[in-house]
Amino acid sequence: MAKPSAIYGLMAEFDEPTTLVAATQHAHREGYRCMDAYSPFPIEELHEALGAHHTRLPLIVLIGGLCGCIGGYGLQDWASAMAYPINVGGKPLHSWPAFIPITFECTILAAALSAVLGMLALNGLPMPYHPVFNVPRFALASRNRFFLCIEARDPKFDVEGTRRFLETMHPREVSTVAG
Amino acid sequence: MSPYRETADVAIPELAGLQRRFLLIGAAGAVVSLLGAFLNLTQFLQSYLMAYMLCLGVTLGSLALGMVHQLSGGAWGVVLRRPIGAATRVLPVMTLLFLPIALGMHRLYSWTNADLIAHDELLQHKHLYLNTPFFLVRAAIYFLVWNTITYFLNAWSLEQDRNPDPRIARRMQHLSAGGLLGYGLMITFASFDWLMSLEPHWFSTMYGVLIMGGQGLSAMAFLIATVVWLSRRPPLDRIVATSHFHDLGNLMLAFVMLWAYFSFSQYLIIWAGNLPLEIGWYLHRSHTSWRLVAVGLIVFHFAVPFVLLLSRAVKREPSLIVKVAAWILIVRVVDLFWLIAPEFHQTGISVSWLDVVLPLTLGSIWLGCFVWQLRGRPILPVHDPEFEETLGPIIERGAPPRPSHG
Numbered sequence: 001m002a003k004p005s006a007i008y009g010l011m012a013e014f015d016e017p018t019t020l021v022a023a024t025q026h027a028h029r030e031g032y033r034c035m036d037a038y039s040p041f042p043i044e045e046l047h048e049a050l051g052a053h054h055t056r057l058p059l060i061v062l063i064g065g066l067c068g069c070i071g072g073y074g075l076q077d078w079a080s081a082m083a084y085p086i087n088v089g090g091k092p093l094h095s096w097p098a099f100i101p102i103t104f105e106c107t108i109l110a111a112a113l114s115a116v117l118g119m120l121a122l123n124g125l126p127m128p129y130h131p132v133f134n135v136p137r138f139a140l141a142s143r144n145r146f147f148l149c150i151e152a153r154d155p156k157f158d159v160e161g162t163r164r165f166l167e168t169m170h171p172r173e174v175s176t177v178a179g
Numbered sequence: 180m181s182p183y184r185e186t187a188d189v190a191i192p193e194l195a196g197l198q199r200r201f202l203l204i205g206a207a208g209a210v211v212s213l214l215g216a217f218l219n220l221t222q223f224l225q226s227y228l229m230a231y232m233l234c235l236g237v238t239l240g241s242l243a244l245g246m247v248h249q250l251s252g253g254a255w256g257v258v259l260r261r262p263i264g265a266a267t268r269v270l271p272v273m274t275l276l277f278l279p280i281a282l283g284m285h286r287l288y289s290w291t292n293a294d295l296i297a298h299d300e301l302l303q304h305k306h307l308y309l310n311t312p313f314f315l316v317r318a319a320i321y322f323l324v325w326n327t328i329t330y331f332l333n334a335w336s337l338e339q340d341r342n343p344d345p346r347i348a349r350r351m352q353h354l355s356a357g358g359l360l361g362y363g364l365m366i367t368f369a370s371f372d373w374l375m376s377l378e379p380h381w382f383s384t385m386y387g388v389l390i391m392g393g394q395g396l397s398a399m400a401f402l403i404a405t406v407v408w409l410s411r412r413p414p415l416d417r418i419v420a421t422s423h424f425h426d427l428g429n430l431m432l433a434f435v436m437l438w439a440y441f442s443f444s445q446y447l448i449i450w451a452g453n454l455p456l457e458i459g460w461y462l463h464r465s466h467t468s469w470r471l472v473a474v475g476l477i478v479f480h481f482a483v484p485f486v487l488l489l490s491r492a493v494k495r496e497p498s499l500i501v502k503v504a505a506w507i508l509i510v511r512v513v514d515l516f517w518l519i520a521p522e523f524h525q526t527g528i529s530v531s532w533l534d535v536v537l538p539l540t541l542g543s544i545w546l547g548c549f550v551w552q553l554r555g556r557p558i559l560p561v562h563d564p565e566f567e568e569t570l571g572p573i574i575e576r577g578a579p580p581r582p583s584h585g
Contacts, residue, residue: 044422097443097450100443
């Protein structure tokens with residue numbers, strides 16, 4: 001793990017999405033785990049090729065939704081049955097059918113907010129600096145090029161070895177990413 | 180691409196045996212059911228109405244989903260198009276199977292009873308709409324509209340198989356736009372006539388969409404089960420991918436929520452209004468043992484499928500999603516039972532053996548006709564405007580990555 005921190009990783013550039021997916025699968029088979037792929041548009045297979053790890057986001061959204069659900073119901077119950085017990089149309093103070101729509105809305109609101117905020121918290125955005133932008137050609141990742149970056153923190157990473165490995169997949173270019 | 184151009188009959192040889200088996204079970208069930216009709220004709224008709232509405236729901240729900248796909252597009256619908264077509268082509272049989280309801284309507288609908296009308300002012304006012312000749316004329320109009328849409332969509336789909344002219348697809352889209360409107364209007368009135376008028380004093384403006392949502396859900400569940408079955412054997416085992424099941428599972432989740440939304444909205448509106456004329460329908464459904472069925476529906480028709488379908492893993496695993504789909508078809512029967520049976524047994528739950536035999540019988544006959552219709556055409560619509568875009572890459576690549584294989 002004691003790698004020189006001057007290097008963030010090695011980045012290979014590909015012309016086609018299919019070659020990027022193939023290269024990623026190959027790298028995963030070779031045992032590389034700390035890597036990321038960059039493409040101008042979402043590629044479904046890429047997710048699995050990278051060895052899709054389950055994120056904690058669904059759990060965060062579920063907890064957020066449950067909080068919204070209980071909070072929304074509790075607020076209405078507190079307001080109409082405890083704080084302001086007003087008789088409306090002879091109905092019981094605790095009239096659950098009337099609470100359902102707002103409970104539902106609160107569930108959705110809290111789940112959506114925790115999805116957005118949880119996503120930002122987990123992926124670290126907004127991120128003003130990221131080493132991959134040190135490679136000038138990386139700007140093409142938002143246009144028509146596909147990149148695979150194997151990071152130096154990967155236990156299998158070795159500057160010469162990994163470069164040789166990336167070269168075997170016939171990329172346009174392999175660049176060193178400064179840290 | 181040849182296996183997709185052959186008719187399903189050639190590509191999937193076991194369909195013929197399946198059709199025979201379903202029709203045999205249906206015939207055996209029909210004999211037993213007829214025995215039941217001699218023993219207790221009124222009970223037979225109640226159970227028949229329930230079974231009929233289930234089968235009609237899958238037929239018309241498929242028609243509606245097919246039209247929605249014509250307008251919206253999407254990979255989910257390209258793999259469903261042929262099962263959808265086959266399901267809609269059972270409609271002529273369903274039209275014939277309406278006859279027992281038309282013939283037995285005097286035992287089902289109390290508003291046909293002249294003595295009752297004579298003592299009931301409200302029914303006298305409603306007589307302008309709720310009378311036997313107009314009921315039959317309306318039924319004829321509903322079936323005419325549905326059969327016309329079905330006929331043209333299927334005829335043009337067949338034409339499209341031979342001729343890749345994009346104008347055929349345009350024509351189908353135009354018909355689908357109007358057809359959806361026609362389906363919606365007709366099923367609204369049909370649900371008022373055939374189900375809501377079982378309790379002629381009661382009315383709910385929500386009822387039409389509630390039935391519509393139920394039909395969409397029944398059809399979605401049935402189509403998912405069909406696609407899972409097809410995806411386990413050639414040629415579709417190389418075509419139907421995990422992402423298709425994911426999309427279909429999401430759609431089924433949406434329909435489960437839609438059903439819950441409609442059911443609850445109807446209850447909320449009537450509960451909030453609290454008018455004597457409207458609450459009766461819920462009173463004998465919530466203050467007798469029928470309450471158990473009501474709570475059961477909330478738990479098993481909404482909560483359980485909802486939680487299961489939230490899971491990505493369930494939606495992407497064919498062997499799991501097919502179980503959810505089968506479960507939904509079962510609770511659909513219970514939901515229809517809850518809509519129909521309490522009108523005849525207001526004091527509490529009453530289940531007859533015919534409530535089990537008739538859905539199985541009509542279901543088997545329906546499935547037999549469905550398989551028969553499925554056999555006659557290629558299993559994929561190769562000239563669908565979206566075919567190349569959605570399935571082309573999968574066909575070129577060969578077998579799609581399926582988690583069950585590795």
